[in-house]
Structure formats: C-alpha cells, structure tokens
Amino acid sequence: MNCKRAGELFAGHVDGVLGESEKEALKAHLDSCRSCAAAVEGQRHASVLARSAPRFAAPKGFSTRLMREIRELDGAPGLFGWLWAMPPHMKLLEAAAIALVVFMGVHSVGFLSERISGGQSMAVNGEASLVASMSAEYLDPVPPESLADMYLTAGENGNEN
Amino acid sequence: MLQDELILIEKARQGDAPAFEELVIAYQDKVFNICRYMLGPDDAEDAAQDSFVKAYKNLDRFTPSPGFSAWITRIAINTCLDYKRKPSHLPLAGKSQDGDEYEHEHASPGPGPEAMLLSKQSAEEVALAVGRLSDKLRAVLVLCDIEGLSYTEAADALGISMGTIKSRLSRAREELRRLLGHTREHI
Structure with a gap:
C-alpha cells in the first residue's frame, strides 16, 4: 500500500x-x-x-411559526383554521354535530308546515285557527263602533263636523 | 425508520397537519443545526423553515427506504446550497457569533475524555473553524462528525459516493485541525 x-x-x-x-x-x-x-x-x-462542536437548537417557537405557514399554504381559512387543524376523529364529531343541527332544522320546518296546513282546513270550517289569526284578510285596522270608525264613516258621508 | 414515523407521514399526506408537526418537533433541531453550520446565524431559521415546507409539499414523493431522517437531511442540505447561490447571501466567515444559543450535546457517540475537557470557549472556536471550511468539506464534516450520520447516510443525503465521503471527511478534518492550530497559536 x-x-x-x-x-x-x-x-x-x-x-x-x-x-x-x-x-x-x-x-x-x-x-x-x-x-x-x-x-x-x-x-x-x-x-x-x-x-466537540456545539449543536445549535432550533429557536423557540420554530414549529409554531412553521405550522402557521404550512396551514396558510393549505389555504385553510385563518378565522376557522382550528377546524381544519382538528384530528380526524374530532372532524367526524364535528360533521355529526352539523348533521344533527340540519336534521333538527328540517324537522322543525316540517312540523310548522303541518300546523299551517292544519290551520287552513280549520279555517274552512269556520273555526279560529293559526292561519286565520295570521291572515291579512282578517286584520281590521279600525275596529267597528270605535271612534276612528265613526270619524271615517262621517268623512265618507261628507259630514266631518 | 421508525414505524411511528411512517404512520405520521401517512397521516400528514392526508392533510393531518398535527401529524406533520410531530415530525417537525422531532427533527427541527437536527435541521436547524445543519442550516446553522451551512449558512450561519442570519439565514439558518429561514432555511430550516423552507426545508420543512419543501418536505411537506413533497410528501407524496417520500419513499420509506432512505428514511425520513436522511430525506429531510438531504432537503436541508439542498436548501442551504440554494441559499448559497443567492447573490445576497454573505459568507459565513467573519460573521459575529454573539448571542447564539447552542446545546452542548454531541450526536456522535463517545467524544472521549479529551473532548470532555474542552471548555465552552473551545467549542465556540471549533464552531467558528467549521464555518471557515469550504461548503463541500463542511457539509461532510457536519453530517458525519457533528450530526453523527454514517458514511452511507451522509452519501445518501449529499448524493455522492462513499469514497468521496471518506476523502472529503479526511480533508475536512485536516483542514479543521490546521484552522484550530492557527487559531490557538494566536490566543
């Protein structure tokens, strides 16, 4: 050698x-x-x-700053960034909660529709109903025999005095 | 390659940011240390951040065979070389080391009693001398002697042959000894 x-x-x-x-x-x-x-x-x-050379450690907050940059790259909305950062099982829970709220909303609308259609049938029968009380046709801005009614009647007859 | 790391990488691929953050926390000191020696104090953090961002963007290209450690090391070295090519980058030598914080730990096993006797001041002298090596020699010395990578891992990370690693490491050590001898003669 x-x-x-x-x-x-x-x-x-x-x-x-x-x-x-x-x-x-x-x-x-x-x-x-x-x-x-x-x-x-x-x-x-x-x-x-x-x-024996020293090993330099990453500065404090390094990973936090980096992950902020990465989340921005991912396009997650800043205000709701925590939603995207959730682990998968939390995201499932989140989806289930949203589905529950939507279901309750749909159910409530169905319930109200039932009440309204039921009210109309009762109105036909001449009974007081939710729809009857809500209908504009039944609204009387000037109740009969009231002072306003008398004034209006006199006005129509040309006898305001 | 740790099985846990593979699981974390798979989760990160599917957009699980907290899984990637676990990898960052595990490797941030290693990546920062490499960038710190390759670029100096001013660009080290930016380069380390860029290295992880590149890794995140290219997770689909990751293959388990070299392992995440070798992969992120290679990305860090390449990022540092990109920084070096920037015209605005200033050479490491001559920059102030004041205010730097470092750990007095050594990745390589068994520094021996001689190393244990080295004072903090000596460690800083060594860090300065490492900074004066050429890029090629410094990269090999940082990976093998400071980060404790095997020749095979260093060769993978730098994309060069084992023979080149051995010869550059010999030259790097000779140069380091010469620089430190020169420094100590003037103390």
Missing part, C-alpha cells in the same frame, strides 16, 4: 469502519511510514475536536 491509498483509508480507520483486510493493510503501512502514522493521529484529534 502506498501513501496515497493509505490516505483514502484514514477517515474509515479513525471511525472504525474499515473491513478486516483494509485494516490490516493500513496497519502494515502505518508501521513503516511515520508520516502517515502522524497524519492518522492528526485525523483522530481533529475528529474529536469536530465532535
């Missing part, structure tokens, strides 16, 4: 990842080459130094 080939194995030797044959060949070379032996020791020292 020459020095060039040995140099290619220095990193693997320092990190202990050489195969048996490479390890033996390099060892034989290092025993006879003081220059390469010194270079390997330098590599070992540098490796220790590099591993």
